[in-house]
Each structure stands twice: as structure tokens, then as C-alpha cells.
Amino acid sequence: MSAIVTALGLRSNGITPVPCQAPYHAIFNFILAYVLLSSRLLKKIYGIDHNVNPREDVARFGEKAVQDGKITRKQLNLLKRNEAAHANSVEHFPMFIGSVLFAVVSSVGNETINRACVIYSVARIVYAVVYLTVDTEQLSYTRSLTWWTSNISCLYLLWQSGKALNAGIA
16 A cells, blocks of 8 residues: 555655656546547447447437437437537646646656645546446436545645645745
8 A cells, every 4th residue: 555655656765856747647638538538438338329420420320320220218328428428528628737737747746746636637537337227316416525625636736726826935
């Protein structure tokens, strides 16, 4: 466990300084938002992917695919949730990048940055899994909880950035 904590940059091993892991979290969260949560693969599998205008696939062809028996209502609902999870992740990515950049530029400690990045990344993974797999209202609040967790980690970094910048003024 100690090796994992050190590898994630959450604590120093006492010999070397803690490296900033933020760039790797940025790469991971970009891939999660823009690649892994893309609905293209699922639409291809279901046979309703149209590369000419892919953003309209589900809205334009989804209902017809259900009526024609190509996909089930449950599969269409999964596609809709997949598109929503993808859109939310793409929309949220700039907030993450902005808060990390503020923290790095204002010299917030690497352990603090790494901790917030780990929390953000785990929250976004759980968010995606819950969004894709949960189709009941009661359990869907777990998604809201993970969404807020990722937001709070970004706000925490911005807060720490402000403290670091204002410490130089005093």
C-alpha cells in the first residue's frame, strides 16, 4: 500500500521529492472523456453509426432501430446515457485542466495537486461506470455524488491556488 501511495505521488518516500503527476492525470482524463466514453463503438456494434453526421445517430435513428428490432429499448437507453456521460466528461475536462494549471503555476505542493488529481480521476471513473450501468432513480444519485466529488476536487485546487498566490503578497 505504501508503494502505491508513493507511486501516485501522494507521499514522499523520504529520499526523493514528490513528482507532479498532474500531466498523467490530464492525459488519462482526456482519453476517458474523448475516447473511452465515446459512443461510436457502441453505435457501430448496434449498427446505427453514420459517420456523415454521427451526433444525430441516436436522435435520428435510435427509435427506428428499436421499432425495426435492431436494438432493444434498454440498449437505446444505454446509448443515450453513454452520449450524456461522454458530453458531461468533455464539458468537465476544461474545469479540471484549468484548476490543475492554476495549482501548478501558483506553486501548490505536488502532494496536494496529486491528491486532488487522484480524487478527480477516481470520481470520474465511478461517474462513468454509474452513468452507464445504473438505470434506476435511487441509485442515480450516486452519479450526482461522484459529479460533485470531481467538482469539489477542482474547486479545492483553485482554493489552494488562491492561498498560494496570496501568501506571496503578505
